Amino acid sequence: MVALKKDEIQSLVEGAVEFALKAGADEAEAFAYQGLIANVIIERGQISRSSRIVDRGIGVRTILDKAVGFAYTNVLESREAIEKTVQNALKTAKASKPDKDWRGLTSKKPQVSVGNIYDQRITELQSEDLVNLASAMLDAAEQTDKRVFPIEGGVGTSELVTAIANSNGVACFDQGTVIECSLATVGQEGGDVTPVCFEFNTERSYKIDPEWVGREAARLAASALKAKKIETKSARVVFTQVAFHELLYYTLVNAVKADYVQRGQSALKGKIGEKVASEIVTVYDDGLLSGGLRTWKFDGEGVPQQKTLVIDRGVLRSFIYDNYTAKKEGRESTGNAFRAGYLSTPYVDATNFHFMPGKRSPEELINGIADGLLVYSLQGAHSSNPASGEFSVVATPAWKIKNGEIVHAVRGAMLAGNVFELLKSVSDLANNERKIGQLVAPWVLVESVKTIGK
Amino acid sequence: MSEGRCCLKDNLIKVVNKAQELGAEYAEIRAQELFRTTLTIEEGRVEAARQGIENGAAIRVIVNGAWGFASVGSFDIKSLSDAVSSACKMAKTASSKLRNPIRLAKTKAVEDKVLTKPRKDPSKIPVEDKINLTLAINKMILGYDKSIKTCTIDYLDMTGRNYFINNEGTCIEQDKLYIWSRITATAKKGEIFSFSREEIGSTSGYEIFDVETPEIVGERLAKRAVEQLKAKPPKGGTFPAVLGPNVVGVFVHEAFGHLAEADLTLSGSILLGKIGKKVASDITTVYDDGTIKGAFGSFKYDDEGIPTQKTLLVNRGVVVGLMHSRETAHKFNVQPTGNMRAEDFRVEPIIRMRNTFMEPKDHSFEELVEDIKFGYYLKSFRGGQANLDGTFQVGIQEAYEIVNGELGEAIRNASISGNTLETLLKVDAVGKDFELWPGRCGKGQTAFVCDGGPHIRVREVLVGGSA
Numbered sequence: 020m021v022a023l024k025k026d027e028i029q030s031l032v033e034g035a036v037e038f039a040l041k042a043g044a045d046e047a048e049a050f051a052y053q054g055l056i057a058n059v060i061i062e063r064g065q066i067s068r069s070s071r072i073v074d075r076g077i078g079v080r081t082i083l084d085k086a087v088g089f090a091y092t093n094v095l096e097s098r099e100a101i102e103k104t105v106q107n108a109l110k111t112a113k114a115s116k117p118d119k120d121w122r123g124l125t126s127k128k129p130q131v132s133v134g135n136i137y138d139q140r141i142t143e144l145q146s147e148d149l150v151n152l153a154s155a156m157l158d159a160a161e162q163t164d165k166r167v168f169p170i171e172g173g174v175g176t177s178e179l180v181t182a183i184a185n186s187n188g189v190a191c192f193d194q195g196t197v198i199e200c201s202l203a204t205v206g207q208e209g210g211d212v213t214p215v216c217f218e219f220n221t222e223r224s225y226k227i228d229p230e231w232v233g234r235e236a237a238r239l240a241a242s243a244l245k246a247k248k249i250e251t252k253s254a255r256v257v258f259t260q261v262a263f264h265e266l267l268y269y270t271l272v273n274a275v276k277a278d279y280v281q282r283g284q285s286a287l288k289g290k291i292g293e294k295v296a297s298e299i300v301t302v303y304d305d306g307l308l309s310g311g312l313r314t315w316k317f318d319g320e321g322v323p324q325q326k327t328l329v330i331d332r333g334v335l336r337s338f339i340y341d342n343y344t345a346k347k348e349g350r351e352s353t354g355n356a357f358r359a360g361y362l363s364t365p366y367v368d369a370t371n372f373h374f375m376p377g378k379r380s381p382e383e384l385i386n387g388i389a390d391g392l393l394v395y396s397l398q399g400a401h402s403s404n405p406a407s408g409e410f411s412v413v414a415t416p417a418w419k420i421k422n423g424e425i426v427h428a429v430r431g432a433m434l435a436g437n438v439f440e441l442l443k444s445v446s447d448l449a450n451n452e453r454k455i456g457q458l459v460a461p462w463v464l465v466e467s468v469k470t471i472g473k
Numbered sequence: 474m475s476e477g478r479c480c481l482k483d484n485l486i487k488v489v490n491k492a493q494e495l496g497a498e499y500a501e502i503r504a505q506e507l508f509r510t511t512l513t514i515e516e517g518r519v520e521a522a523r524q525g526i527e528n529g530a531a532i533r534v535i536v537n538g539a540w541g542f543a544s545v546g547s548f549d550i551k552s553l554s555d556a557v558s559s560a561c562k563m564a565k566t567a568s569s570k571l572r573n574p575i576r577l578a579k580t581k582a583v584e585d586k587v588l589t590k591p592r593k594d595p596s597k598i599p600v601e602d603k604i605n606l607t608l609a610i611n612k613m614i615l616g617y618d619k620s621i622k623t624c625t626i627d628y629l630d631m632t633g634r635n636y637f638i639n640n641e642g643t644c645i646e647q648d649k650l651y652i653w654s655r656i657t658a659t660a661k662k663g664e665i666f667s668f669s670r671e672e673i674g675s676t677s678g679y680e681i682f683d684v685e686t687p688e689i690v691g692e693r694l695a696k697r698a699v700e701q702l703k704a705k706p707p708k709g710g711t712f713p714a715v716l717g718p719n720v721v722g723v724f725v726h727e728a729f730g731h732l733a734e735a736d737l738t739l740s741g742s743i744l745l746g747k748i749g750k751k752v753a754s755d756i757t758t759v760y761d762d763g764t765i766k767g768a769f770g771s772f773k774y775d776d777e778g779i780p781t782q783k784t785l786l787v788n789r790g791v792v793v794g795l796m797h798s799r800e801t802a803h804k805f806n807v808q809p810t811g812n813m814r815a816e817d818f819r820v821e822p823i824i825r826m827r828n829t830f831m832e833p834k835d836h837s838f839e840e841l842v843e844d845i846k847f848g849y850y851l852k853s854f855r856g857g858q859a860n861l862d863g864t865f866q867v868g869i870q871e872a873y874e875i876v877n878g879e880l881g882e883a884i885r886n887a888s889i890s891g892n893t894l895e896t897l898l899k900v901d902a903v904g905k906d907f908e909l910w911p912g913r914c915g916k917g918q919t920a921f922v923c924d925g926g927p928h929i930r931v932r933e934v935l936v937g938g939s940a
Contacts, residue, residue: 059566059567060567062736063739063740064572065570065571065572065573066539066567066570066571067539067540067567067571067575068539068540068541068542068564068567068821069539069540069541069542069563069564069566069567070541070542070543070544070560070563070821071542071543071544071556071559071560071563072543072544072819072820073543073544073545073546073556074529074544074546074819075546076525076527076546078525080521086519087519087520087521087522088521088522089521089522089523089524090523090524090525091523091524091525091526092525092526092527093526093527093528093529093546093547094526094528094546094547096547096549100526104525104526107524107525110524110600111522111523111524111600112522114522114599114600114601114604115519115521115522115600115604116518116519116604116608118518118519120518145566146562146563146566146567147566147569150566150567150569150570153570154570168740168741170740170741170861171740205740205741205861205862207741212741212743212861212862212863213862214860214861214862214864215860215861215862251709251710282515282516282622282623283622283623283659283661284622284623284659286666362509362523362525362527363523364513364520364521364523398858398859398860398864398865398866398890399856399857399858399866399867399868399888399890401856401858401868402854402855402856402857402858402866402867402868402869402888403868404666404667404668404855404885404886405668406659406661406666406667406668407665407666407667407668407886409885409886410886411868411886411887411888411937412866412888412937413864413865413866413890413937415860415862415864430864431864431890431891431892431935433709433866433888433890433935433937434937435709435888435937469709471709471710471935471937
């Protein structure tokens with residue numbers, strides 16, 4: 020399938036909006052997505068697979084008497100298929116119920132410029148190049164420690180294109196690239212098997228370091244061997260970005276979304292201006308972050324992305340909004356509407372949820388801890404209570420810190436508590452920030468986390 | 474339509490032939506025509522009603538012992554031809570660093586046409602009716618008690634057809650039908666939040682809602698949300714526990730099932746080297762079964778064209794089988810089990826569970842509870858996850874204390890954890906009841922599954938309490 024060009028995609032969405040208005044819609048919006056994805060895959064110690072996915076389609080939202088309808092298709096070859104999709108959107112709007120809070124689609128705003136989200140070099144990589152990168156990563160892992168088995172991983176590139184048009188004259192086009200390499204490993208020695216350890220490097224530009232990923236994935240697995248149980252007590256815990264992301268994804272990130280707040284599902288409702296975290300915590304939702312994994316010119320409704328101060332030195336300053344939730348409160352969208360491809364209507368989500376780093380290196384952070392835990396990943400974070408922030412998870416892999424040094428791996432320790440209490444107990448942030456999904460953060464030190472061991 | 478299909482099938486066969494011309498040792502094409510309706514309802518508001526079409530094809534080949542894969546959202550012969558060339562080229566490139574070539578277990582070629590015969594075909598039910606049904610569930614829940622603040626309902630139905638053709642003579646047309654709904658509610662009293670969720674899922678038809686009516690589902694969920702407001706956090710530590718069928722299901726699926734997916738076993742799960750060995754108490758028998766009529770994890774052929782089956786995984790405490798693809802079956806020198814599933818045409822099939830459960834035995838619920846001085850009854854789960862080393866975690870949304878052989882106060886936000894095999898060996902009594910619950914399993918892709926079993930008693934398990 021030949022990739023669609025910029026003007027083809029733009030005329031696709033603009034044509035759909037025009038047709039919808041002609042067919043009787045009060046308002047209409049069309050969103051097109053095209054993804055070209057290539058992967059080279061490592062399975063059980065070898066490169067054994069390679070794949071290429073071409074996926075594209077269009078989703079059309081129509082509004083009739085304040086009732087919203089939506090239809091999509093990935094059949095783009097014929098004009099009839101697009102028109103049928105618009106008709107389906109109108110049909111679902113008719114079948115639906117009016118929404119008294121509907122205040123219209125987004126209006127046209129000046130576009131913003133963002134840096135480092137598209138790199139021509141990524142689009143020019145051939146599958147041979149990806150095989151070489153994967154191979155370098157695999158070799159680095161194998162040379163680091165013989166007790167480590169690379170179970171899965173790979174190298175992948177994506178070239179993503181989106182276009183939006185609506186009946187208020189919004190018309191935007193954006194394109195971006197992503198390159199990623201990752202490796203999951205287990206350490207094995209005698210009868211001892213470690214939990215899965217992994218490392219990864221995801222960037223918008225062609226500047227990944229597969230050897231580092233391989234070495235780190237192997238080093239983690241090797242150091243997760245010979246794990247011991249620990250005592251039940253209250254401990255100082257350093258969360259790496261992976262663990263911190265898992266913890267926040269189902270709790271804090273949801274709690275600042277305007278739809279959660281408006282529906283009374285957020286523990287932060289009514290707390291604007293109040294202290295919700297320790298005073299060293301400052302968080303932006305930064306949709307403009309240079310090279311950010313979720314940086315785009317505009318959001319899923321064509322609103323320019325922006326940088327929103329969410330928590331300022333511990334004080335809650337703002338929630339994040341899409342068009343619907345913003346208009347409900349008579350304010351402006353913060354550019355936080357997201358779409359899961361062309362199949363999805365927009366929903367509120369964070370862009371780059373940025374915890375500002377501190378001054379100390381991760382080593383200095385560890386060196387200052389007489390007794391504590393270093394937690395790389397969590398199991399079961401998705402079973403946290405999303406409304407209250409209560410969690411009860413397994414820290415794995417994790418390491419015991421004693422007198423400023425990592426002394427041994429820890430097996431099966433559970434951590435329990437409440438995320439909103441935990442944020443108030445953050446006592447330090449390191450200077451090693453990195454990007455993972457929607458989080459950009461350094462290692463975070465939290466005081467007195469309940470850890471349940473034997 | 475029939476002419477179109479005939480033409481589509483011819484094109485698919487051409488593509489498989491082309492793969493062979495390009496040097497493929499093995500080639501398959503899987504085409505999908507899919508129609509999907511989804512709804513989201515929040516507090517009486519229809520957030521969106523959505524409908525759409527997803528047509529596309531996935532081509533998988535082996536060239537020089539390596540896999541190549543290409544998927545494309547189109548059926549036109551030019552796009553399919555490009556995709557097959559691309560798949561073969563990808564495989565050749567991948568094979569450059571190959572150490573152990575991929576081989577597939579030999580299987581019998583199948584020619585079949587599988588039609589679904591729902592009593593109520595969701596594609597024939599007007600969207601209005603689906604909106605009214607979900608609104609009725611919403612209303613039932615929000616009206617149950619004034620402490621219930623929010624209720625979100627997601628509804629999904631998918632209907633369509635899959636074609637599977639390979640170069641070994643297999644040619645299958647298979648209708649697909651899935652109905653699913655997830656209902657969540659939050660309740661609030663003072664500063665206490667509770668959260669409750671339920672899922673409904675079926676492959677039989679829209680008639681599932683004649684059994685899971687708004688009243689039945691609504692009350693089950695609303696009652697739990699309200700009761701949880703009065704619940705207290707558990708004590709952290711090791712305690713005896715009785716697990717309800719819903720929790721047994723997620724335990725069998727997450728803590729054991731994933732380790733018995735042969736790809737993960739080969740990656741070094743703790744079951745590697747345990748085949749034929751005792752890993753659980755004598756009263757523990759576990760199946761993964763794709764043949765249960767109408768169950769959410771059932772189908773006739775998997776996405777390698779292999780008939781589904783009832784696979785015995787643990788027989789009276791001994792691991793006797795794993796879940797296999799043709800590739801892993803060849804490695805273990807066994808037959809594939811029909812567990813290969815792809816979420817849609819965009820992605821490759823991987824080994825997935827179907828309906829996974831523990832077999833019931835002889836105890837009544839009272840008998841399971843009566844000898845426990847202090848412990849927990851874990852009735853319903855919120856989520857679960859396991860690691861290859863056997864560390865598992867299951868979050869619990871409904872639990873009670875057991876005090877002197879009787880159920881006591883409600884407990885909130887508990888979770889259990891431990892090592893799968895150690896825990897399976899501690900199963901000391903198995904109930905005679907049985908329930909199967911629908912759910913979705915994530916392993917990079919989403920698969921529709923069921924899991925369940927009877928009530929069971931575990932001598933001890935680590936319970937993690939809230940702070």
